[in-house]
Amino acid sequence: MDIEENIRTWLLKQQDWLQEAADRLLKQGQLTDEDIAQLASLLKTADGQAVTRHRPLDELRHDPKDVSEIRLARIDGVAGIESLGPRKPLDFGFGNLTVVYGHNGSGKSSYTRILKKVSGKPRAMELKANVFQAPPAESKCQISYKHDGADHSSEWHIGSAPIEALRQIDIFDSDEAGHYLRGESAATYTPPAVGLFEKLAAATDKIKELLQTEQAKLTSALPVIPADYQNTEVARSYGALHTIRNVADLEALLTWTDEQAQSLNTIVERLKADDPAALAKQKRGTKTQVDQILSGLSKAFISYNADNLEAIRCLRQAAVSKRQIATEGAQVQSAILDGVGAQTWRALWEAARNYSATPYPGTPFPATEDARCILCQQELMPEAQQRLLDFESFVQGKLELDATSAEDQHKAALDLLVEAPTEQLVQTQCEASGLNDGKWKDFLWAFWSRAAAARLALLNEEVIEDAVPVGDVKEAQLVLETYRDQLQADAVQFDADALQFDRAKATTDKLGLEAKKWVSQQALAVRAEIERLNNFKTYDGWKTLANSRQISLKATDISEKVVTEAYVARFNQELRTLGATKIQVELVKTRTKSAKVLHQVRLKGAKNAQGTPETVLSEGERRIISLAAFLADVADKPGSSPFIFDDPISSLDHDFEWHVACRLVQLAKHRQVLIFTHRLSLYGAMDDVSKKEGEAWQKQHYRPMCIESYAGTSGQPADQEVWNTNTKKANNILLTRLDTARKTGDADGAAAYRALAQGICSDFRKLIERSVEEDLLNKVVLRHRRSVTTDGRLSQLQGILPEECAVIDDLMTRYSCFEHSQSQETPIVIPEAPDLKVDIERLKQWRQDLSDRRAQLAA
Structure with missing residues (x-):
């Protein structure tokens, strides 16, 4: 399997958002901020996290070569930068090999520093104005160059961005030499297929950074718990909301019950109490009042619930019905007047019966033998005597007895109806029971009002209005019973406190309950915080998906074959070309960072791990090794861009110097090479080596120059x-x-x-x-x-x-x-x-x- 197919197979095993990032990079070459935002949004979705295989990724097989050409033409108009003050441009001519000679302090390094800054090199030193002169009005220069044959000239100021087209320039100076010796470096050029991983890693880092920015906005608005409650169990739970796993645990934390409120009140009372025994007596007295309210509610509910109302209606109906039957059955033959058996008549008859015991004690009613009428007191004629006996027989008959019994039962049921207390009495009961919340008084009075209305309606036989049930009081009874039991428990506790009181424990319990109450009051803030924590955790998951580690691992695998082997081969070849094969060094891969494979120059075969090229090799050996590493890194880049060397032979002997001169001329056969030096020996060697390429080539490409300093300024072309x-x-x-x-x-x-x-x-x-x-x-x-x-x-x-x-x-x-x-x-x-x-x-x-x-x- 070739490298491109290997990469494609790997990509098609990744999540859709990462495939989309790779696809855009292959098509566009780079990602915009909008691309990053869209990819971050895609990553957050289930579809974005799914593995898909619908992208062809054909661009992997396209490897366009960079054929662009950059040539530096001149630097002029230098003002307010370092000690430079040239009156004429530093013109690099039209050839490929320019050697600029100058004594120390003539401005060579200043020109190099300008070029490093305008080309955006990572180790470019900050430019400054001449410290021995007054601050300049502006610090600038004019950079002229050719890009793909077209002339360009840009005015560049200190502090402004690099010139984008000049980023391709490669510069070697003492700082770069030190970097290749001391640090790890990634190959400057990698094939596009491999470079895709670097861009992917950079993209995932940007996505992760964007997610981090969004996550950082999820700031907590949770109030800080008061210092007094910091050591309570509730405070610990409040401070660890991220550990709450389910709704039940959250509700348990936020719920504040009446029982807890009562417990807090009790503890507060206990802590305030000077005479616990008296408080125990008071609690029991309050409990008695609550029992009375409960008893009244219970009795009234029995009297006025729907079942009892219906039972009374049935008794009333039975009494009416049986009375009607008895009345209809009252057939006294001897009766002369109508109405015998009616209610008024029966009342009169019973009154007569009661009165008869006075004139005729011991005589069964009605007295007829030798007796007078107890109403008119006339002598009773036989006909009248028989009429009285007929009346009594009627009263004592079964129908009359049934009717009377039914009426008695109805009356007895009415007599059992509980009579409602007055509103003032209800108010007094509430106060005596400690039910000072106005809702209790309103509830009880409304209940008793309904009971009174039902009683009145029943007594009036529901002629005016029907009796309405008082409604269910189970919930109120349960609350009152709990309250009653708490009063009993408080009384028991006060009894115990009268014997021995653990005030420290009570104080701790009080703080715990107060903390619980405070937390319950923050319910909205706590729920918002739980939501924020959940969102925060979700972002952690998304950031984990945006980790570039998997990309770096794959980049390491690919780069080992495509980059490292070629880089090491180039380094070894440069050592041979520069005549440095006897120096015991090697270029090795160290690690992968953000999909870039890092390499480092190390001593070959060193037994002491502390030994490094910088600490073991001579200054000249270090210089030639760093030059070899630099050339191995940049010489084979596609395209044509300038090489700039600032004193490349510093500390080198004549042998190395000659090899360097030969290598620089070879570079100049294909690319522009600018050399700044203070060594006349290199100046002469470059002339000699360039002449070996032929008089015509030297005449066309070789340009020796000189710069000098004068009157406190440098960089003047001589x-x-x-x-x-x-x-x-x-x-x-x-x-x-x-x-x-x-x-x-x-x-x-x-x-x-x-x-x-x-x-x-x-x-x-x-x-x-x-x-x-x-x-x-x-x-x-x-x-x-x-x-x-x-x-x-x-x-x-x-x-x-x-x-x-x-x-x-x-x-x-x-x-x-x-x-x-x-x-x-x-x-x-x-x-x-x-x-x-x-x-x-x-x-x-x-x-x-x-x-x-x-x-x-x-x-």
Whole structure:
């Protein structure tokens, strides 16, 4: 299975949100903030967390090569940055190899620091203004470059963002050298398929950061529990709401019951009590009053519940019915008047019966023998006597007895109805029972009012209105019974307190109940906090899904094959190219971080783990190793962007220096290479090595330059000095300068002439030396070149004429005083302009004659 298919197979085993992130990266190359927000939203859903296989991910097989080209053209307009103050641009020309020479303090590193900053390098130093001058109005420079053939020029200010197109530049300086020696580094370039993991890891980190930001907004609004309650059990539960697992536990924490309220009141009373025994008596008295209320409620409910009301109605109906039957059955033949058997008549009859016992004691009613009528007191005639006996027989008959019995039962039931207390008595009962809540008085009075109304309706035989049941009082009875039992328990407790009272325990219990009450009052805040904690926990789960560890693990697996092996191979090749194979170092993979495989240079075969390249190797060895690591890292990147080297051969010997020069020229065959150096030996070596690539190549690509410092500022590009051009051109430069010095002397006097002529004489002395190396000896030996070059050159040395040597001896003798210290007793006389011109022209002619003669011999 190839790498791309391996990656595709792995991706299709991941959750949908991660697949979507990979798909967008493959299509877009990068993710916007909107993409990150959308992916975070997708991650939160069940669909986003599902594993899907519908994406083709075809872009994995596309590996577009970076063919972009960047070339630095010049830096100009430098103002307020470091000590730089160039009057002319630092122009890098059109070739691929530019060597900028300058003494220490000439501004080379300042230019490098600017380029590191504008290209956004991670170890770029902060730029500052010249500390020996007043703060500048602005700190800026102008960077000109070509991007894919198009010219660009950007004004860049200190503190502004890097120039995006220049991020491709690679820069090597002392800081980078130290980084490759001391730290871990990831390969700068990785194939797109592998780079996908770095981008995925970065994306998941951003998603996780977004989730973290959202989670951070879930701030708690839970009130802080009062300090007095901090040590209670309830406080511990309140402080550990995240441990609550179910609704029942939460409700148990937030519920505040009447029993708990009563318990708190009891404890408060106990703590206040000076005479517990008296309080026990008081509680029992209150309990008695509650029992009376309960008894009244119970009796009234028995009297006025729906069943009893219906029973009374039945008794009333029975009495009415039987009376009607008895009345209808009252057939007294001897009766003359109507109404016999009616209620009024029966009342009159019973009154007569009672009165009869007075005039006729001991005689059964009605008395008829030798008796008078007890109403009119007339003598009873036989007919009247029989009528009375008929009346009594009727009264004592079964129908009458049934009717009377039914009426008695109805009356007895009415007599058993509980009579309602007055409203004042209800108020008094509530106060005596400690039921001071107005709701109890309202409830009881409403209950008794319904009872009174029902009683009145029953007594009126429901002629005006029906009797209505008083309703169920079980709930009220249960509350009152609980209250009664609590009073009894309190009384028992006070009895116990009268004997012995544990005040400390009571105080602890009181605080616990008060804390419980306080927590119950925070119910809304607690429920909101539980919801927040649940949401917070959900975010923890989402952040776990956004962890880049699985991506890093896969990146390690892929990178081992695609990145590490190639990186190590490049490093070993660079060691060979730079002539550093004898140094016992190796590049090894250390770990993976955010899907990037990190590598580090280590000593090979070291027995002591404390030994590091930085502590064991010499300064020169460290330099060449770090250069090899740098080149292995960046040299094979696709595209074409500049390499910048700031003193790359610092601390290197001549052997390493030569290898470095050769490697830099090889780099310059394909990319722009800018070298800043203070070593003339490297300056010469670069000229020599570049010439090996052919005169045409050197002429097209090699550009030696010089910068200098003057009057407190640095970075000024200097004119090509006498030692930096070919000897023929140098001769002409000196003649031009001499003409300028002569004109200055004519205008400003001898002193002005001598000031300029002094330098001309010095440079003329250098030119004479170079004429010996390059012209007389035909460049077989050069001071700043490592090799002695004989191929095709020695033949030109045959037949050097004595007079040619004499010219050199004469000029060297007369002009040595301008380059070498002289005795103070021997004055140095600067030649007049005509005399100096003669000598310069003489050397020029000498060179021409030598060249012509050698050309004739060669022909």
